[in-house]
Each structure stands twice: as structure tokens, then as C-alpha cells.
Amino acid sequence: SNLPSITLNNGVVMPQLGFGVWQVPDDEATATVATALEAGYRSIDTAAIYENEVGTGKALASSGIAREELFVTTKMWNSATETWTREGVLREFDASLDRLGLDHVDLYLIHWPRAMRDDYVTVYRTLVEIAAEGRAKAIGVSNFKRPQLERVIADTSVVPAVNQIELHPNFPQAELRAFHAEQGIATEAWSPLGQGRGLLEDATLARVAAKHGKSPAQVVLRWHLQLGNVAIPKSATPSRIRENIDLAGFELDADDLTAIAGLDTGTRVGPDPDDFD
Numbered sequence: 547s548n549l550p551s552i553t554l555n556n557g558v559v560m561p562q563l564g565f566g567v568w569q570v571p572d573d574e575a576t577a578t579v580a581t582a583l584e585a586g587y588r589s590i591d592t593a594a595i596y597e598n599e600v601g602t603g604k605a606l607a608s609s610g611i612a613r614e615e616l617f618v619t620t621k622m623w624n625s626a627t628e629t630w631t632r633e634g635v636l637r638e639f640d641a642s643l644d645r646l647g648l649d650h651v652d653l654y655l656i657h658w659p660r661a662m663r664d665d666y667v668t669v670y671r672t673l674v675e676i677a678a679e680g681r682a683k684a685i686g687v688s689n690f691k692r693p694q695l696e697r698v699i700a701d702t703s704v705v706p707a708v709n710q711i712e713l714h715p716n717f718p719q720a721e722l723r724a725f726h727a728e729q730g731i732a733t734e735a736w737s738p739l740g741q742g743r744g745l746l747e748d749a750t751l752a753r754v755a756a757k758h759g760k761s762p763a764q765v766v767l768r769w770h771l772q773l774g775n776v777a778i779p780k781s782a783t784p785s786r787i788r789e790n791i792d793l794a795g796f797e798l799d800a801d802d803l804t805a806i807a808g809l810d811t812g813t814r815v816g817p818d819p820d821d822f823d
């Protein structure tokens with residue numbers, strides 16, 4: 547496929563469009579990820595808590611695609627406080643590699659900061675060690691707000707390569723995106739389609755989609771690419787999996803972007819990281 551890539555702050559190249567597998571059961575993950583790889587996706591976003599690293603790993607192994615062409619992300623979960631220690635993180639990371647059947651991942655993320663517990667810097671320091679060993683080609687965070695980003699940068703001097711955050715036209719995260727750009731942190735959008743539901747039925751998106759002969763989902767994903775985001779849409783439906791990566795050959799113009807900017811409602815589909823333990 548001719549999908550664009552971005553270069554992370556440590557030189558690692560990451561596809562701008564990936565496939566998210568949250569809520570795909572482990573026994574379906576192998577077939578679903580295989581469909582995505584056949585459709586042209588090369589980047590897969592999983593997490594320990596999704597409990598589908600085994601099924602995902604099987605699809606990667608049997609795909610016949612060279613490891614260096616794949617970009618695999620997984621995440622450290624909000625485990626027991628005892629686990630949020632150096633030893634605990636190393637154990638969790640090894641367990642993820644084992645389940646995936648890989649000797650390295652391309653990106654390892656802290657899934658949520660749990661800022662109220664005040665122990666995410668310990669976890670981040672351990673990710674820095676894992677990256678130094680080459681067992682994660684890049685490291686980053688997810689659901690971090692500016693104060694937590696500033697804290698890990700101040701304490702380790704290692705700028706996260708990525709912050710994966712909720713981001714879609716109803717919740718476009720302009721301030722955090724600007725801060726990321728200033729710091730050299732790539733913005734990765736989770737729930738990039740706003741989880742489907744209301745967003746994809748929006749009349750403005752329908753109008754823009756009709757204008758380009760594309761679907762509302764394709765318009766939203768094109769919007770992410772033009773903003774410079776990495777996006778990781780999820781679908782279990784083969785036709786939608788293919789539709790969501792078929793984004794070449796059209797571009798949103800200034801009028802389209804203004805119309806989509808009008809969809810900002812400031813409402814999340816997921817939890818506010820400040821409250822999520």
C-alpha cells in the first residue's frame with residue numbers, strides 16, 4: 547500500500563494508519579488481523595488488557611510478511627501497584643513479548659498514567675531501559691496530559707515518541723496536539739472514528755463524503771492524516787477494514803476542514819484520564 551508514514555523523534559518510521567484490535571476476542575484476532583494485513587495494514591495496535599496478543603501474534607507469524615515491514619504496538623496495563631515497579635514492568639513486558647511470539651515490539655506504551663497514584667515515572671524509566679536494549683524500537687505513553695508529559699521529560703530527558711490519546715472530530719485535542727508538536731511527540735488517535743455511533747451519522751460528514759465520493763469513515767480518517775495524526779481505526783467487518791485503509795487519491799480542502807472543525811463538541815467517548823485508575 548502507499549500509505550504515508552511519519553518519522554518518530556528517535557528516527558523510527560511509523561505508518562500513519564494502523565489497525566486497532568481492542569474488543570476483538572483472542573480466538574477471532576488471528577482471522578481479523580490476517581484480513582487487515584491482506585488489506586495492506588502493516589501497523590497493529592494491541593495491549594496486554596485486550597487479551598488478544600496471542601491471536602494477534604499468530605496472524606503476524608503466519609502472514610509471511612517480513613518482521614521489519616510490520617509495526618507492532620502493545621501497552622503496559624494498570625496492574626496492581628506492586629507491578630508498577632521496575633521488576634514488575636520488566637515482567638509485564640516480557641509476558642507481552644511471549645504472548646506475541648516476538649523478540650521486540652516497535653512501540654511500547656504506558657496505557658494510562660494513573661496520575662493519582664504518582665508512580666508513572668518509575669514505569670517510564672523502565673521503558674527507557676527496555677528501549678536501550680532494543681526490545682522496543684520506540685517507547686511512549688497513552689492518555690497522558692501535559693503535566694505528566696512534562697514530568698517524564700524533566701525526570702528522564704527522554705521525550706516519549708508517541709502519546710496515544712482519544713481524538714476524533716468531536717474531541718480534536720487542539721491544545722495537546724500543539725504541545726506534542728512543540729516537543730516532538732507524535733500524536734496517535736485512539737477511537738479515531740469516535741467509535742462509529744453518532745459521529746459517522748453526522749450530516750456534515752455525509753455532505754463532505756458525498757462531495758468526494760467517499761464514506762464518512764474515510765473522510766474522518768483522511769482528516770486525521772492531514773492533521774498529521776497516526777490513526778488506528780478498528781473494525782471486525784472485512785469490507786470496512788478495507789474501506790478504512792482506502793484513503794489515497796482524495797484530499798480534504800479548506801472548506802471541508804472548516805466544516806469538520808465545526809464538529810468539536812468537547813465530548814469524549816472514553817474516560818477522562820484524570821479519573822481513570
Ligand code: NAD
Nearest residue numbers: 566567568591736737738739740741742763779780781786
Ligand atoms: P474506532 O473509533 O476505531 O471505532 C470503531 C467502530 O467504528 C467499529 O467497532 C464500528 O462499529 C465502527 N466502524 C469502523 N469502521 C467503520 C466504517 N468504515 N463504517 C462505519 N462504521 C465503522 O474505535 P475504537 O475501537 O475504540 O478505537 C480504535 C483503536 O484504538 C482500538 O481498537 C484500540 O487499538 C485503540 N484504543 C486505545 C485506547 C487507549 O486507552 N490507549 C482506548 C480505546 C481504543
